[in-house]
Amino acid sequence: MIASHKLRKRDIYLNKLIAFQDTEPIKVVTGIRRCGKSSLLKLMAAHLRENGINDEQIIEINFESYEFIKMTSDDLYQYVKERSLPGKRMYLFFDELQRMAGWENTINAFRMDLDCDIYITGSNDYLLSSEYSTYLSGRCVEIKMLPLSFAEFIDFHGFTIQEVKSALGGTKKQAVDADGTHYELREIFDAYMRYGGMPGIADVGLEQDKALTLLDGIYSTVIVRNILEREKRRGQRQITDAILLKKIILFLADNIGRSVSVSSIGNTLVNEGLLDEGRRKTKPSTHTVQAYVNALLEAYFFYDIKRFDIKGKEFLRTLGKYYIVDIGLRNYLLGFRNRDSGHAIENVVYFELLCRGYDVAIGKIGTAEVDFIATKADEKLYVQVTESMESETVRARELAPLQKISDNYEKIVLSLNPGLDSSYEGIKSLNLIDWLLESK
Structure with a gap:
C-alpha cells in the first residue's frame, strides 16, 4: 500500500520545538538528509497558525526553491525587514539556509534588530551541527532528528494497532491497514528491519x-x-x-x-x-x-x-x-x-x-x-x-x-x-x- 503525501506528524520532535517556542535560542534542526527536517518546520508553522499566530507574522523560506536560490544575505535582511510588522513578534523559518554565503551574520542581525523567533534546518549538505555553535556564538539549541522509529513507521505506513483475541486466551496486538486487513506485528517489524525508517519509503510503498x-x-x-x-x-x-x-x-x-x-x-x-x-x-x-x-x-x-x-x-x-x-x-x-x-x-x-x-x-x-x-x-x-x-x-x-x-x-x-x-x-x-x- 502507498500512503498519501499529506504532512505527517512527528510529535516527539514537534513537541521539542514547541517547548522552545518564544525563547531566545535559535532552533536548529539537524539530522541526515531526507529524515524529515523540512516537514518539521512546516509542522511548527502550522502549529503557530493553529494557536493564533497570523500568517503575516510567519516568514517561511526554502533556499532550495528557485525563488530564493540566488538571494544574498543583504537581500534576505531586506526581505524580512520589509515584511516585519511593528509591535508584532515575527516567526522566521529558514530551510537550507546554508546555501547562502554570509547567512550567519544576517541571522545574528535579526536577533539584534527584530522581535523574532528563529528556526533553521541543518541539512548536512552545507553546514553540519558541529559548526553551528561557532557561527551562532552558542545562542542556539539543536533538535537532533532521526529517521522513523518503529512506532512512527506504523503510523506513516497507514497501520493502526488493535487488540484482538488470542488463541491462548486474553488479547494480543495486531496491525490493521486502511482496508481492514490484519497483519501480525512481527510482519510489520520485519518490513521495518528490511526497508528502514526513512520517511520517503512511506510515499513509495513497501516495494523493494x-x-x-x-x-x-x-x-x-x-x-x-x-x-x-x-x-x-x-x-x-x-x-x-x-x-x-x-x-x-x-x-x-x-x-x-x-x-x-x-x-x-x-x-x-x-x-x-x-x-x-x-x-x-x-x-x-x-x-x-x-x-x-x-x-x-x-x-x-x-x-x-x-x-x-x-x-x-x-x-x-x-x-x-x-x-x-x-x-x-x-x-x-x-x-x-x-x-x-x-x-x-x-x-x-x-x-x-x-x-x-x-x-x-x-x-x-x-x-x-x-x-x-x-x-x-x-x-x-x-x-x-x-x-x-x-x-x-x-x-x-x-x-x-x-x-x-x-x-x-x-x-x-x-x-x-x-x-x-x-x-x-x-x-x-x-x-x-x-x-x-x-x-x-
Whole structure:
C-alpha cells in the first residue's frame, strides 16, 4: 500500500520545538538528509497558525526553491525587514539556509534588530551541527532528528494497532491497514528491519525496487554533497578518495555493534583485498581513516558510542562501536539478506533509546559487557539485546552482566522471543516489539 503525501506528524520532535517556542535560542534542526527536517518546520508553522499566530507574522523560506536560490544575505535582511510588522513578534523559518554565503551574520542581525523567533534546518549538505555553535556564538539549541522509529513507521505506513483475541486466551496486538486487513506485528517489524525508517519509503510503498531507488538517492546525496563537495567548499583536501570512503562505509555497515578500532580499519581493508584495485599499494594512515570516519559521523550517517566503566564510573578510551542511522541504508549497501540480525536489532534499540531522549553508552563491568546504559536526569536503564531468550545458554550469557550490577536501577533484556518467564531475579525479560511500541 502507498500512503498519501499529506504532512505527517512527528510529535516527539514537534513537541521539542514547541517547548522552545518564544525563547531566545535559535532552533536548529539537524539530522541526515531526507529524515524529515523540512516537514518539521512546516509542522511548527502550522502549529503557530493553529494557536493564533497570523500568517503575516510567519516568514517561511526554502533556499532550495528557485525563488530564493540566488538571494544574498543583504537581500534576505531586506526581505524580512520589509515584511516585519511593528509591535508584532515575527516567526522566521529558514530551510537550507546554508546555501547562502554570509547567512550567519544576517541571522545574528535579526536577533539584534527584530522581535523574532528563529528556526533553521541543518541539512548536512552545507553546514553540519558541529559548526553551528561557532557561527551562532552558542545562542542556539539543536533538535537532533532521526529517521522513523518503529512506532512512527506504523503510523506513516497507514497501520493502526488493535487488540484482538488470542488463541491462548486474553488479547494480543495486531496491525490493521486502511482496508481492514490484519497483519501480525512481527510482519510489520520485519518490513521495518528490511526497508528502514526513512520517511520517503512511506510515499513509495513497501516495494523493494522503489525502496532501493529512494535509498540510493539518499546515499548518493549524503556522500557526494555532504562529504565530498563540502570538503572542496571548505578548502580542505582530507576526504578526496571516493573509493576509500565507500570501502570504509561498507566496513562500518558490516560491523555495526562490534568493537572497532579506527587504526585496524586500514589493516582489515588491505588484508581482505578490499583496496587492491591497482590504485593503492599501501594502507591508508590511521589519521586518514579517522578523517573519513569523522566525516561520516558529522554527516549523521553513523553514530559512535563509548564505553563506560560501571564500577569505576568513568568513560574508557578503549574500543567503541558504531551504529548506522538507518537499517534500510545498511540493507541497501550490503544487500537484502538475513545478515547478523542480532546486531541489526541492537542497532534499532540504540536509536530508539536516543529517540526517547537518553544518553547512551556501552557498559563495562569487569570483563563483562552490558549492551547499553541509558541515562537521563535521575533515570538510568541497563539494557541487553538478544534475538531470543528461549535457550538456557543464551539466558545465562545475557543475564550474567546485569546480575553483576549492584545498584537498583531498572535492568531489562529485550528480545523477539522472550520465553515464558517475564523476570529473572528482578531483571525483566521483555518482548522487543512491545517495548518499541510503548510510546503508542
